[in-house]
Amino acid sequence: MLIPGVLLLFLMPLSATGTAQLCGSGSNYTTNSTYQSNLAALAATLPTNASSSPQQFAAATAGQAPDAVQALTLCRGDFANDTACADCVAASFQHAQQTCPNDEAATVYYDYDDVNNQRPGCVLGFSGDSDFLSPAAGLTENGTLFEAWNPGNISADATITAADVHKLLTVTAQDSAAEAARRYSTAVMDAVPTLYSLAQCTPDLSAGDCLACLQRLIGMVNATTSMRQGGRIFVLRCNIRFETFMFFDQPMRRINPSSITRAPPTGIKAWIIAICLASAVALAAFCFMVYCRCLRGRIRKRSVRLRERRTIKLHGGDHELVWDMETGMLSGFSFFEFDQIQEATGNFSEENKLGEGGFGRVYKGHFLQGMEIAVKRLASHSGQGLAEFKNEVQLIAKLQHRNLVRLLGCCSQGEEKILVYEYMPNKSLDFFIFDERRKALMDWNRRLSIIEGIAEGLLYLHKHSRLRVIHRDLKPSNILLDNEMNPKISDFGLAKIFSPNNNEENSTRRVVGTYGYMAPEYASEGLFSIKSDVFSFGVLVLEILSGKRNSGSHQCGDFINLLGYAWQLWEDRRWIDIVDASLNSFLPKTHPTEIMRCINIALLCVQENAVDRPNMLDVTAMLSSKTMILREPKHPPYFNLRVGNEEDTSATQSCSINGVTLSIATAR
Known part of the structure; x- marks a missing residue:
């Protein structure tokens, strides 16, 4: 693994060859070892694989752990022929082995040229890290970061800014x-x-x-x-x-540059320049006087809009984001003009509408460059939506994880408040698991992968992100699926930041979230903590395994919700009966212990008392291990509520509304 603090960096001036390499000093392999043989195998095959690929890109693994080597390479997009790409990759391997001898990890940026770097180059990286080839793993780490700058500055008389x-x-x-x-x-x-x-x-x-x-x-x-x-x-x-x-x-x-102010050509006499300038000034003054009244209102409106565009401040709690609109960027996302969004969504046409919630409507859009986006437009009448808009921008702009949906930017122009996300072609989890036809596409491995991905995303929010975040509205409709069915947690409008040193419960009089996924202490007393999200996760897992919503007596036998039904089956050692019928054809091929462990973990997460529930670090450990001994769960809330039990009508209401996010309820 490449370690930023101990990199060996070799740089050449940009006017000559720009080849550089970063040598990881975490560990070394020994000569004639299995690791070296696996690395040699990649050095022999990767150049050909890259040159034969239409994208001139290749990634591969050689060998088995603990001696497995992973590598990827990419040739620049303007390589004239396949042979040159292959030669560049081969030269990169040679360069790495000469300058980083016996290092288990290295990254090489190789300029395959001689003068001015005008011929294309390639990048190569290899490592013994098991997640080295994961696309998301290398997006935020600095271990392969390299930058170089031409020592010369652009001249003072240039028009470029x-x-x-x-x-x-x-x-x-x-x-x-x-x-x-x-x-x-x-x-x-x-x-x-x-x-x-x-x-x-x-x-x-x-x-x-x-x-x-x-x-x-x-x-x-x-x-x-x-x-x-x-x-x-x-x-x-x-x-x-x-x-x-x-x-x-x-x-x-x-x-085109945003503004060009060219210096006057040399050799023109000063009096000619003076006359031209005076004439231009006089003409401008005349035009201003003639059209002053017509333009006054428009100038005032444009000035207000310019001030709004240049700096936007979003306040929330102890945090403030100041958006510098000179660059249009903050922490990796962009500010969009309203007319850009309008054009991308076909003026928010009905055929581009993806859904609607308490915040407003969601639309699919296409930028001119072909990028697909999802646009969440704040409803003008939504008072709570404005607060959620600020909260979501403030939070998700600082969060990056492969299992969190990516916010590309936003638009704040007048009354319009818009969030722009990466587009998820497979919509949300509920679109699959609760549909009788589509749930057949969700085999056991896919469901398990989704469960593990959601757990990793929650662990990041609770423990590893720069901000410690409680989501407070985890449910299937807020789990989006990309084109490879990887889960991404979305909708941070109701999320709360908490101190990493404080795992105790917080309280609020404004209970927000979705009944059916709320932890009992939160729904009844307004107490929330990371264990509130753990409870919601447990409900989610049971829904993924069963294909049933956590409501509806027709789905849950004699019980008002899925929790009671699952608990009874667990107690009776009939846990297999809760598994979605569409998985039956896969069960003979799947070790039933895996499914039983998932049900056990889910029931541990939905235990009535928050102190009994595991945290997400424990949950991910239990999911990743097939040998860890799991505790027997204690009963979930409402487990004894059955259909027709008139004594607990209020409790029945508090866990049967499943699809609507409520955000103005008052804790009892």
Whole structure:
């Protein structure tokens, strides 16, 4: 594994070869070892695999743990032929083994050229880490980070500005993310000097992950480095570069600078310049006087809008986000104009509508570059929605995990408050598990993978994120599925930040969430903690395994909800009866102990007393181990409530409303 604090970095000036390598010093392999043999096997096959791929990208694993080696390589998108790509990858392996001898991990950025880096290069990385090839694993780590800058600055009389450089890189990054086949894009900005840019991701990244990776790199380009004559920033999964010379084949897009103020040509007499300037000033003054009344209202409106666009402050608790609209970016996401969103969604047409909730409506959209997005538009009448909008922007902008939905940006313009997310083509979990036809697509391995993914996302929120977050509204409709059916937790409008040193319960008089998934102490007394999310997770697991909602007596035998039904079957040692009938055909091929363990874990999560429930670190450990001995669960809440029991009508109501998020209830 590459360790940022102990990297060996070899840099050459940008005007010569730009080859660099990062040598991980975590551990070494011995000569003639199995690890070295596995690495040699990859060095022999990966160049051919990359050159024969349409994307000129390859990833592979050689050997078995603990000597397994994982590697990936990517050639730049403008390689003229396959042979050159293969040669570059082979040279990268040789370079790594010469400069990082016996290191188990290394990353090489290899410029396959001689002068001015005008021929394309490639990137190579290998490691013994088991998650090295996971696309999400390399998005935020710094172990493969490399940056280099041309020592020369853009001249003082140039028309290009730092904002122009950011605009060029941002548009190039958006084009690269939208390029589904190769995740590669180039552009040119016609200014003085002419500026060229390139952005590329590994093609196994989703559009959202690619854009987030590139925007993270763009955020490292500051006011000083943006005025250099060239620069590049790499991580293993994505890279950006800009230069004052064309270092690639013909650019794919031309971009106009935001403003151009050209210096007057030399040799023109001063009195001619003075006359021209005086005439221009007089003409401007005349036009202003003539149209002053007509434009006054529009100027005032435009001024208000400009102030709103330049700086947006979103307050919440002890946190404040200040949005600098000069760059249009904050922590890896963008500010969008309302007309951009309007155009992307076909003016919020009904055919693009994906759903509707208490916040407002959700639409599918397409940017001009082809990127698909999901747009959540705040309903103008929604008082609670404005607070949730601020809360979600404040939270999810600082959270990045492969099992959390990615917020690409937002729009705050007048009354319009809009959130823009990566588009999830498979909609939400409830779309599958509660539909008689679609649930057949959810075999046991897929359901288990979804359960594990949700658990990993919750563990990140509770323990590993920069902010410690209690979600408070975990349910199937808030679990979105990407094109590979990976789960992503969404909708952080009701989430709460808590102190990492405080695992005690917090209290509120405003109970928010969805009945049926609320922990009993929260629904009845307004007490919430990380154990509240654990309870919701347990309900989710039972629903995934059974294909039944946690409500509806017709689905749960004699009980008013799924919890009581599952508990009774567990007590009677008939736990298999709760399993979704569509899984029956898979049961002979699946060790039934795995399903029984999941039911056991779910029942541990929904125990009535919060102190008895495991935390998410315990849950992920139990899910990942087939040998860990599990405790016997204690009973869940409402387990003794049966259909027709008139004594507990209020309790029945509090756990049978399953689809609606309530946010103005008062704790009893």
